[in-house]
Structures are given as structure tokens and as C-alpha cells.
Amino acid sequence: MMSAESKNMRLIAHDTLRGFGNVGEGISLQVAKDGRRILWVAHESAPKNFSGVDVTDPRKPRVVVQTDLPHNTVRSNSLEVAGNLMAVAHQTQTWGEEPAGVAIWDIENPTEPREIGFYDAASPWSRGCHQVWMVDEGWLTCACPTKDFQPREKWDDQPFMMLDLSDPTRPTESCFWWLPGTREGDEAPVPPRHPRFNQGWRCHNTNVYPERMDRAYLGYIDGGVIILDISDKSNPQMVTHWNPNPPNNGFTHTVMPLFDRDLLVVTDECVYDAGEDWPKRHWILDARVETNLVPISSLPMPPVEEFAPRGGRYGGHNVHENRPGPSFRSSDILVSSFFNGGVRVHDISDPYEPKEIAYYVPETPEGSPVGAIQINDIYVDENAIIYAVDRWAGGLYVLEMDI
Template sequence: MKLLAHHELAGFGGLGEGMAMQLTSDGRRILWLAHESAPKNFSGVDVTDPTAPKLIVQTELPHMKLRSNSLDVVGNTLVVAYQASEVGIKPAGVDIFDVSIPETPRLLSHFDCSGPHSRGVHAVWFVDGKYIHMSSGAPDFQPRNPLDDQFYRIVDISDPTKPFEAGRWWYPGTREGDEAPPPARLPKQFDTGFRTHNTNVFPDRPDRAFVGYIDGGAVVLDISDMKDIKVVSQWNHSPPFNGFTHTVLPLFDRGLWIVSDECVQDNGADWPKLVWVVDARNEANPVPIGTFPAPSFEAFAKRGGRFGAHNLHENLPGPTSFRSDTIIVGSFFNAGVRVYDTSNPYQVQEIAYFVPGAPKLSPAGAIQLNDVYVDDRRIVYTVDRFTGGLYILEMNI
């Protein structure tokens, strides 16, 4: 992994899990980045020449109690998630922008998800130009436990000026009034909630949603009828592990899922947080068959900040995205970005990595690489959770 460029984004870090690339009508490549913390909302970086990235726009959040942790782009339509620091705060939901002129994003509409028990939207998935799949609260949803406030929602934006809800599903027993009993919770130290994180739907199987349901594990849903969503399968390793299923990446041709946890505690306190290989040839009975080789606990756990798995490059179906059924790229906080060959799913091999030094003024005292995106040129983009900004890498494998 060769470092091609590093951009500090005018000193505004705090980058979240939103990375998406737009191919403009004049042939430019714009990398859109969501900021995990105020005051900035999202940034656009021209990476047409990956060795010379140029910041072309950086927008402001309405106030300091919001974060725009996630975004996606299809064509000239950008969708951005807004999550508040407390329930009841507005705005909370999704903004839809026209970015046909990337330097001047134009707001088309806002889909409101605020409410007395809602913090809004944590993560969005938008790849087909029609539906936003997201982890969201709602004004009419009261969780039995406040940690369970975000569930799976589908929003139709066929007309981006008039978004509307097309479907929803939540983990049985997590909403007030459910007939199902509340789910058994992890020990308080590790209880991070039965709520959605990534909600991935691919053109290969538009009738399936692959959902990381945090402490609820990996959940696959039949969404062929969005008004009547049904569970296809569930797989959960917690307990005995410590929860927070983040991403479920299906490898359709191979009948596999790659499932990543998220480390959410510093200094290895919730270790191990792993990336799993799950045999899903029989989708009703998924079976774990291995894990990715983990970075050394001794080398990284006490280095500073979080240590463990987080997100994966998710084989996005757009024209600028790298896609592979064997090569998987993931972000691991202070253990950097790592590349794996899964040709033998029973014996995954690490084949490349990049771990930069500690950024200036980082409160973690170490790098905290939060997310990763790989384009069709095999250029790798990764961002720091705090102050490190954007790193652009050449992947030679």
C-alpha cells in the first residue's frame, strides 16, 4: 500500500462512515465525505488525480448537536444522514441534494425522522437512485429501551422533492406494544442496543436486505413486499462475544457473507472485534466457518483509541467502485486499513496493510481509520475519526 496523498480538509476532521464517489458530466471524480461531528456537514474532494486531491466544497451543519455520519451518491443525487445528540432535536433525518454542480450542492428536500424518542438517522444506503435504506428513528416509534431507537426504514425518493416511507422493520420485542418479549441483553458494559447499522441492498438481489443489527447480529430480510417485510435468517455470535454487528457483505456467487463487528471501546476493552466468514449457501441456516486474521493485540490494543474491526469496502454497484468476490478491504481504527484474500474462505490471508503514524492533535494518540472506499482504479481512500483527514493509497496486490 503506497501513500499517494494526504489531505487535512482545512483542519476539519471528525470523519464518519460516509464515503461515496461521483463521476461528473465533465469527467471529474468527486469523493464525498460525511463528518462525524459538528460544525462541518460534508466535504467534496476532487480526486480525479489521486496524487493531488482538491477540496472543492465543505458545508456547515445547522447546529452543534448534529452529526452527518453517513452519505451516499447516485448520479447527481446525494443523500446525507442527520443524527442528533439527543432525542427530540431537529433537524433529524435525511437531506437530499442535487450535486450536478458539485461546488454548490442544492437542497431538494428533507425527510423528517425526528420525534420524542428519535435521534434521527445514523446510516444510509442508496445505490439504485430510487430507495434509501437506512437506520433511523421515527416520530411514531417508542422503544422499550432507549438504546433500541433506530430500526430499518425504506424511503422512496423516485421524486427526490417528495420522499415518503415505503417500508419498515424492527427487531421483535424492541418497541412498546410489541407482543414479542424484549430480547435478552448483553452485560451492561457491552450493551449497545438492538438497532440497525448498515442496511445493504444490492441489485443482484433487490428482494434482500443484509442488515447489521448491532447486538441483534446479522439479519437478512425479504423485502420483496416492502409493506410486509419478513425475516429470512438471523445469525448472532453475541453472547459469548461482545456485540455490535456492523456490516453484512454478501458474496453472491460464492454463497458467503463477510460480517464485520465494530470496536466501540478504547484500549481493547471490548476485544475481540472481528471480521467473520459465514457460509450462507442455505440462507435460512448460515454457519460461521472462520474469521479474518486479526491484527496483533499486543501491538495495537494499548496504542491509543479503538482497536478492532469496523467497516468494509462494500462492493458498491456504482461505476466508480471496486468490486471483488475475493479481495476484501477493511478499516481497523488504530490498526489501519487491511486487505485480505478470501479465495480460501477457511484460511483467509492478509495481503496488504497501511498504518500511518498518529495525526497531529489526535485525542486518541494514534490513528483511528474509520472507513474505507476503493475505486475502480484500485485507489484506496480512508479517513480518520478525529483529526487525521483523508489518506489516498495505491493498492498493489
């Protein structure tokens, strides 16, 4: 069992979420009407759907609600909150199952959330939605097909989708894009498969920021980075495409623009244990010329030889995404999740020479099947309090930085 390791960061609270400490890639913070601060987390897999945790006092987190999924072969994994609405992804284990799509919940009363709408993406070729992004009221984006989207290769099944939520009880498609060649009937050829780790050409994160409502920043798994011009929702256009896979090992996860610095932060997700798909890193790209992205550095990480044998995955995954709302926003400080590498904080004031300035690696959670912490995702609030979650058993870790 590994004990905790830290630098310039300390644990101020830990909650195993009533014994359901397996959390996915969805963390979002709501400031309720009565002033309570509710952290919503999506579970990585069944039986739980999502949990609401009262973090009004971040030193004393308390689960106030927990919901169940309808069966064990669907997962929620991702959620987002804007105002009193919450969007929750539903992805099934195999193609053709249900429910597959995006659920919309009314969370005005956080202890009694009500599902009020559902975007149904179920089809013989669909697993539904893997990721949602909702940072403003009235719309969301997601990695999700339409019911009639038939990919040529089964793993290319989650294109870019924007849903209009002006009536949240009836989410409707307002923008839909897939990489030419990935849909049955396309003239373009099917994009080449990754020679070692074929995970498909499809969306992972689908970030759109209110500062640039004409751009969608897509982590396109084995397809790398894609920036879309979505100013015309009926005719989205690819602005740029940067793909380091291969030689890199695929699974581009998040593309986060730093608008005030003309930089992009791009994360890879490690998806294999024991360093099999190493290197999985977080990259800094020069985006001064949007159509010609140039990688200029990657975030320093501890040696793979030291961390990979600890158990589970070791490598990049996600970064706090500077979303609007009660959220930390910085173009100099990045807070990232690195599975058994824990939570790591980097100063990119000089983007050519990023520096690691803090980290926290929790001890092995009790009941973890991989024998090490697996920090899956992080959220940093406007007071710089970090909420980090374990993928298997550890639940929620609340951390404070001293940087």
C-alpha cells in the same frame, strides 16, 4: 507518536480537509457530468456536515466544497451518492433533538450542492438516522425510525427503513421493519440486553444490492446479523437471524453478501478504546443455506496486545462494500478499516483460510486526541485506489495497492 507502517501498499496522497479531518462512516464517489471525480465524505461530528474532494487526479486531492451543520449536537456521519443525488444522515446527540432524519442533496454541480428534500424522523424517542445506503436512483435504505416509532428500550431506536425517492424533494417511507419486541406495544418480549456492552437492538448498516432487490442485509448491533425478505415492501419478513452476541461483545456493523460465492462478510465495530471490547473482528459466514448461517473463519489481525495500547480504538469496523458505480468489486479481496490497525487487505480466495496480503497504518495525525490513527472507513474505486479516512483529525488518505 507512531510512524507509518506498510506492506504492499503505499500512500500516494494525504489531505487534512482544510483542518476538519474528522471523518465518519460515509464515503462515496461521484463522476460528475463534466468528468470530474468528486469524493464525498461525511464528517464524524460537527461543525462540518460533509466535504466534497476532487480526486480526478487521486495524487492531488483538493477540497472543492465543505458545508456546515446547523448546531453542534447533530452529526451527519453517513452519506451516499447515486447519480446526481446525495443522501446524508442526520443523527442528534440525544433523543428529541432536531434535525433528525435524512437530507437529500442535489449535487449536479458539485461545488454548489443544494439541499432539496428531507425525511423528518424527529420525535421524543428519536435521534434520527445513523446510516444511509443509496446505490441506485429512486430509493435508499437507512437506519432510521418513523416519527411515531416508540422503542421500548431507548437504544433500540433505529429500525430498518426504505425511502422512495422517485420525487427526491419528498422522500417517503416504502418499507419499514423493526425486530418484534423492540417497539412499544409489541407482543413479543424485549430482546435480552448485552450483559456488558448494551448498545441496543437496532440497525447499523442496511445494505440492499440491485442484484437482490428482495433482500436487505442488516447489521443489527447487539442483535447480530438479520437478513430480511423485502420482496413485499408492505410486509417485510425476517429470513434468518445469526447472533454471536454474547459471548461476543456486540455492535455488529456491516453484512456484505458475496453473491457469487454464497458467503457473507460480517464486521463488528470496536466502540471502546484500549481493547476494552475486544474481540471485534471481521467474520466470514457460509451462506449456502440462507436460513442456517455458519461462521467459517475470521480475518487475521495483528495481536491486540500490540495494538490496543497504541491509543484509541483497535478492532474491526467496516469493509469496502462492493457497491455498484465507480467502485471496486471483488469476492476474493477484502479491504477493511481497523481503527489504529489502519487499512488492511485480505485475500479470501480460500474462505476457510483468509490471508492478510497488504496493510497501511498511517502515522499519528497531528492534533489527534487519542495519539494514534483511527481509520474509520474506506472506499475503493474501480481502479483499486483506496480512499481511507481518520475519525479524529487525519482527514483523507489515498493509497495504492501492490498485490
